[in-house]
Amino acid sequence: MGVPVSAGGRMDSSGTDDSTKLEKKDRCFRKASLMGMPFFEVTNGIRVTIYKRAGKFIGRGRYDGHQFGQLLGETEREAQANLHRLLYELEQGTFVPPSKKNRQIVRSRISGECLETRDLVNRFLQYIQNEKGRPTQRNYLDRLRPVLEFVEQTSNKRRWSKASSIDHDFVVELRNWLNSSPFKAKNGKQKHRTAKTVRNILECLRTCLNWAIKPERFLLPPDFVMPVTTDLVGNDPPKDPFRPNPLTIEQKIRIVQTASDQKLAVIALSLILPSRADELAGLLVQDVDLERRHLLFGINNPDINFTKGGTAFRIPYPPELDGLITRLIGGRSLGPLIRQISQQKPQGDSVDLVMLWQHEAVQTPSLVRTPNDRKQVFRDVIRKNGGCSGDYIGKLFAKVAKKAGFQDIQPGYCRDSATHLMEKCGMSHLSLRYLTSHSVSDILNTYTGLAIDQEIGKYYSSITDLLQVVGARFPEVQTEAPISVPA
Numbered sequence: 001m002g003v004p005v006s007a008g009g010r011m012d013s014s015g016t017d018d019s020t021k022l023e024k025k026d027r028c029f030r031k032a033s034l035m036g037m038p039f040f041e042v043t044n045g046i047r048v049t050i051y052k053r054a055g056k057f058i059g060r061g062r063y064d065g066h067q068f069g070q071l072l073g074e075t076e077r078e079a080q081a082n083l084h085r086l087l088y089e090l091e092q093g094t095f096v097p098p099s100k101k102n103r104q105i106v107r108s109r110i111s112g113e114c115l116e117t118r119d120l121v122n123r124f125l126q127y128i129q130n131e132k133g134r135p136t137q138r139n140y141l142d143r144l145r146p147v148l149e150f151v152e153q154t155s156n157k158r159r160w161s162k163a164s165s166i167d168h169d170f171v172v173e174l175r176n177w178l179n180s181s182p183f184k185a186k187n188g189k190q191k192h193r194t195a196k197t198v199r200n201i202l203e204c205l206r207t208c209l210n211w212a213i214k215p216e217r218f219l220l221p222p223d224f225v226m227p228v229t230t231d232l233v234g235n236d237p238p239k240d241p242f243r244p245n246p247l248t249i250e251q252k253i254r255i256v257q258t259a260s261d262q263k264l265a266v267i268a269l270s271l272i273l274p275s276r277a278d279e280l281a282g283l284l285v286q287d288v289d290l291e292r293r294h295l296l297f298g299i300n301n302p303d304i305n306f307t308k309g310g311t312a313f314r315i316p317y318p319p320e321l322d323g324l325i326t327r328l329i330g331g332r333s334l335g336p337l338i339r340q341i342s343q344q345k346p347q348g349d350s351v352d353l354v355m356l357w358q359h360e361a362v363q364t365p366s367l368v369r370t371p372n373d374r375k376q377v378f379r380d381v382i383r384k385n386g387g388c389s390g391d392y393i394g395k396l397f398a399k400v401a402k403k404a405g406f407q408d409i410q411p412g413y414c415r416d417s418a419t420h421l422m423e424k425c426g427m428s429h430l431s432l433r434y435l436t437s438h439s440v441s442d443i444l445n446t447y448t449g450l451a452i453d454q455e456i457g458k459y460y461s462s463i464t465d466l467l468q469v470v471g472a473r474f475p476e477v478q479t480e481a482p483i484s485v486p487a
Helices: 018-026 076-092 117-131 134-151 154-160 168-180 195-212 249-258 261-272 277-281 319-329 353-363 371-384 390-403 413-424 429-435 452-462 464-473
Strands: 039-041 047-053 056-063 066-073 294-297 313-316
Touching: 047 066, 047 076, 056 076, 066 076, 117 134, 117 195, 134 154, 134 168, 134 195, 134 371, 168 195, 249 261, 249 390, 249 464, 261 277, 261 319, 261 390, 261 413, 261 464, 277 390, 313 429, 313 452, 319 464, 353 371, 413 429, 413 452, 429 452, 452 464
Parallel strands: none
Antiparallel strands: 039 047, 047 056, 056 066, 294 313
8 A cells, every 4th residue: 555645745654744844844943154153242241143944044042041032034134233233232231032022011121331322312202202292302302402412522422422421520511512612593604502592401401311210211220310400500590570561562553553454464463462472373263252352262172272381261352453353354254363464365265274184183193193293283284274373473573573673672572561561550460370371270269250351451451552553553344234224
């Protein structure tokens, strides 16, 4: 009787399939070499021996008393790259065996001399992007970029290339370098950093190091001492409590008289209200309560159009601004309230910005991972549909002020000036905090309400001349009632 033949291959005299023999033989470890070397040894004594199995390179050795096998790749080029990474992790003590990677709950401790400063900053920025959003991540990157530039200098790279090597001397040298070395601005000119900018950079570095030293991360050794101390960072200089109003009523009137109707429609509310430019840029047509003469900030759509401090508030506007508000609305029921100059049409089209945001968020879900990302996408939708940004309002105000003859007037002076006048006219403390978009967490808020219409009326009474000038530029259109004809 002949030997039976299976479908997978020929059977030998012992009854074993040839294909099974080949498969078992292919699964065996065979010694191999990479770059002409059969094994590699790091300085701490760990040896990695090169094997091949099923056509793939594998590095085997012993780590922490246990044997490991790390897949390196199929091609020699891929295997060499992964071998360099494996040897580096074994050298620095950051290697995690493949059998333990899936069981990790808390990040393993990293050796104190392993993590470079650039790698630490990269991990910190990734965390900020996931937790705070892309706008905050960009701000932190701008502040930490000079730190990396200082570390990458030849004279500093050997001494402070590792994150754990950052010490008191590093902070002192970094602060002196930030104060003395100029940087290239966006317009290409060389400028020196202000004292406030230097403090912001050092405070951001301190935030990064405090994040890395937490026990759940162990990106820095446990005996790491925070070198960025308060005495090195410094404090903001106190403001003079007797400082004058940075923007007087006469100066505001001159700016109003200099601006064209299109430009004044953009900056008029900034000249009168104590609101930030970014808060005014987020106003929509549906945020205007015409019956009560209120502007609503952060009340409608609070998930995607919140204010800087996360507060929700309303500001009454006087009757002198009825013509301005009518001009800004332009017969629309939806859309941005303050529009760019090129988009100011007498009768514009209504645009449902919330619906457009929903469409944008569905198309690009990776851009709306955090609440700040949601707000950023919504503000992008506002700008794409003719609305303004805070920078647009600020830059336009600076141009008009310069044309009016004021060289040193900054856009932020409008908010300071309005707050200064509101305090001088005897407004209550809680009302002043509320109308300037600050939190009213005082205990008095539990027992008493706010009469904001009455309180802000004191402020409007002190700027009557300014309101009359703006009202004269945008007179209210009176609509005649239809004449009834008797039957």
